Amino acid sequence: MLYKNTRRILFLIVYCLFTHSCRKDLDNVQQPENTEQKQVLDSIFLYAKQIYYWSDRLPKQADFNTSKYTGGNDIATYNKEIFDIAGYAINPETGKSYEFYQSSPAETKFSIILDKKGNSVQTDYKLTDIGNNYGITMVALGNIAIYIEYVIKNSPAEKAGIRRGMKVEEINGRKGENTADFYKYIKNAFDFDKVELTLNGKSNAYQSQKFSLKRSAYISDPVNKVAILKVNNTNVGYISYLKFFSPRGQDESLNNAFAYFNSNAVKELIIDLRYNGGGDVTTCENFANIIAPQSINGKIMRKEKYNSLMQSGGANLLAKQPILNDDGTPALIINGRVATFADGDYSLEGNTSFFKKSSGLNNLTRVYFIVSKKTASASELLINCLKPYMDVKLIGVRTSETLIEPIKTFGKPIGFFPVIIKSYPLYLSLFQNLNANNEGDYFDGMPTTITTDDDVETDFGELEEKGLYTALNDMGYIQKRISANNKLSKTKSGTTNNVYAPKTEVFGKTEYQRIIKSNIKLK
Known part of the structure; x- marks a missing residue:
């Protein structure tokens, strides 16, 4: 009897251990994951x-x-x-x-x-949202003062007469100060539909002036400033360009600027891209054609280099990606079906662009660019396209760097087109932009030839503005003036050309744009 009871007890113990172990193993089995996130x-x-x-x-x-x-x-x-x-x-x-x-x-x-809500690809590149529709950005110059960094053309701020270089005295009656609390106050003030500014500066003879602004929509102009400087009997063209985009699908203001240069026999050119974060590639190519000398018409402008699988046409997953218009309708039909990105030609030969000269300046041999670490994407593409054919010089201006930091552009030689996954737009680095010499390794930014301070106290296109002045000096046009004066005159704000104050973005900022491939060439 004892033996039978013992056997029964042992059996129950083993059974319990076995079933517990099995249940534990079943609990540890990972069930197949098929959630949207995992997909x-x-x-x-x-x-x-x-x-x-x-x-x-x-x-x-x-x-x-x-x-x-x-x-x-x-x-x-x-x-x-x-x-x-x-x-x-x-x-x-x-x-x-x-x-x-x-x-x-x-x-x-x-x-x-990007989030599903951000799955539309920006193609019109309007600047109506910069500055919360006031069209203004501000920067703090050390602990000295807050200045207007730039004003977007056609914006409420530009129409009111506000210009770069004006110093902020008051906002809505509150006295300006270089503190984090006041910076926060500025951002909150510009969230409302109306704001009142009291400003002074070089551009209004250091007289305090009140500006009442009302938020409104506007179609901006990327050409911020155009000027012709006559130095040593030579006409030097200057253009400040904020973003590569075409209002109403045309580069009208850009073309008009260069027509103005042509009619005034401009022989040298300075292009200010210090706040240009990129934009539309088509506009960039038009800009390159306008600048390029007639002698390079028909020569290679740029190339788009994809990985080897893409170049050979082996990226079969792209067959799941239809080529659509911005409104979601099919962009191309092939043999009765909607064309997909797998139908695209991604060979180096099929993605090479050439100079097509039809207007602009014809005989330039060199060009100067004023740049900063905010200069990116299509801006760098423009510079790189011209390097094999022209003497290209970069004048770097310090925005927030220390005096010992090297000044480079942003560094964005990469292009994209979106892949949609479960309504999420995925932008993977797809191709590298190369020039005619197969150069394009500026991932860490383009180094600058000469560096100077970003002179936020002076308006664009003014001779004494440090970026412009440095370019003219390097060109050799105003060396005598520099050697005679040795330094620029002291400004009324108390800063001089030889004193550096770090800068802090206070309101508004440069938008960095992706180089988006909008035209897919089919095989």
Whole structure:
């Protein structure tokens, strides 16, 4: 009897242990993940393996575990995966990722996925939203004062007569001060439909003047300032250009500016792109054609280089991406079906553009660009296109850098077209922009020839503005004046040409635009 009871007890113990173990094993089995988030995560990596510019640096799918990214905020999770993907592509010149972003090391510099709400691709490049529809930006000059950094043409601020270089005395009756609390006050003040500014500065003879602004929509003009400077019997053209875009689909103001230069026999050219974050490639190409000498008509302007799989037509996942118009309708039909991005020609030969000279200046041999770390994308593309054919000089102006930091442009030689995953627009680095000499490795920015301060106390196009003055000096036109005076005169605000004060963005900022490929050439 005792033996039977013992057997029964042992059986129950073993049974319990066995069933508990089985239940535990079943609990530990990972059920198949088929959530939308997991599908998006998998798709990001699969697309990257085919179309990402540095796809050859990525590991095999089996070695890249997308499951570790699940959970949390969708957009943040997706961009964390993109950040890790970008980390495989190391730039040998820097020892860091090609997509390392100095200003925000936890983000990628180029590739990104956007929220479903932001899935429209900007093609008109209107500036109506900059400055909360007032068309104005401000910058703090050390602890000295707050200045108007720039004013967008056709905006309420421009129509009221506000200009770069004016100093902020009051906003809505509150006295200006260089403090974080006042910077916050400025941003809050511009959230309303009306704001009142009291300003003074060089451009209004240091007289205090009140400006009442009302928020309104406007079609801006990217040509911020045009001037002709007569120095040593030579006409030097100057143009300040804020963004590459075409109001109403035309480059009318840009073309008019160069027609004005032509009619006044301009022999030298200075282009101010210090706040230009890029924009439309078509406008950039038109700008290059206007500047280029007649002798290079028909020669290579630029090339778009994709990865080897894209060039060979092997990126079959693109067959899932229809080519659509901005309104979502099919852009192209092939044999009765909607054309997809897989029908595109991504060969180097099929993505080479050539100079087509039809207007502008014909005999320039050199061109000067005024740039800063805010100069990006299409601005850098324009500079790079001209380098093989002209003497191109870059004058770098300090915005927020210290005196010992080198001045470089932003560094964005990469282009995109969007891939839509579950309504999320994915922008992976797809192609590198090269010039006729196959140069385009300015991932860390373009180095500048000469550096100076960003003279926010002086309006664009004024001879004494430091960026412009430095360019003219390097051209050799005003060396005698410099050697005679040795330095520029002291301004009434108390700063001089030889004193540097760091700058802080207070209100408004440069928008960095992606180079978006809008015209897909079919095979």
